[in-house]
Amino acid sequence: MLRRVSRRTFLLAATAAATAAAPARRAMAQESPRGDFLLCSTTQTADFARQVVGDRLQVRCVLAPGEDPHLYQLKPRDASVAGQSLLCVQNGWHLEGKEWMETLAANANKRLVTCVEGAKPLELDEEGEQVRDPHAWFSPANAAMYVRNITRAVSELQPQHRREFEARASLYLTQLRTLDQWIKRQVEQVPQQRRVLVTSHDAFNYFCRDYGFQSAAPAGWSTGQELGAGATPGRRREVVDSIRSFRVPAIFVETSVNPELIREIANDAGVKVGGKLYSDSMGGPGTAGETYLGMMRENVLTIVSALGDS
Secondary structure: OEEEOOOOOOOHHHHHHHHOOHHHHHHHHHOOOOOOEEEEOOHHHHHHHHHHHOOOOEEEEOOOOOOOOOOOOOOHHHHHHHHHOOEEEEOOOOOOOOOHHHHHHHHOOOOEEEOOOOOOOOEEEEOOEEEEOOOHHHOHHHHHHHHHHHHHHHHHHOHHHHHHHHHHHHHHHHHHHHHHHHHHHHHOOOOHHHOEEEOOEOOOHHHHHHHOOEEEOOEOOOOOOOOOOOEOHHHHHHHHHHHHHHOOOEEEEEOOOOOHHHHHHHHHHOOEEEEEEOOOOOOOOOOOOOOHHHHHHHHHHHHHHHHOOO
């Protein structure tokens, strides 16, 4: 099924200082908690938090790079870590499956910050019901909302560091605006008739809205068991038909989703797999997608390379 959503110099040097310590900090997520820390549900929310708090607080993440938030099941150790945290942070809008992060925070009696609050949702029509698409971070403008919500929460938590948090957030918001302009220039290399993004599941609607693409996926907005989730034979047929109808030259697997279905669809439709896209999880330490800015940049380069008019 093809979705059409209305349309709304990347400075690596500017991000280097903010991201140089990211691998070491991310590695700490798997260690026993020491010191004051925030507990975030997803790799994206954890990265946003790191950009705001710097070295004032540690940031830990429930999910490891590559794990799917739709499918995650809480482990006994998660409760212990949550109990020692200062604050819990989630994406929201059911990205975290059956609200496992809400359960974790409530059981630990911790405040829970929902990053997506205040963002304008894309409503998906799934089996006659309206579902809010939770993948809002794929719009840099929405990512800015995540950062503002985190900044507000940690400033209330540690008001003595408010100015520092706000200054770091302001710098990062500038980087997000730069990213948005860079993406707009890059996608100009993709002819309008080729701006169809076929991925494993329906995660890229906000990106498609902002940058003038159409989206199609064999699975719905979630890889879990929620309404409208999962691949069906009907969805698969519609995707293959769309690929053929629009003469899509390449389709994409996602790093946090089993690639087999997309490979089968590529074979059925007679097109190539254009590469891997970071979707519900960022990459691990040392990868191009270890930060949000890097993840978005790598995705765009992959898309332009596969769909561009070469």
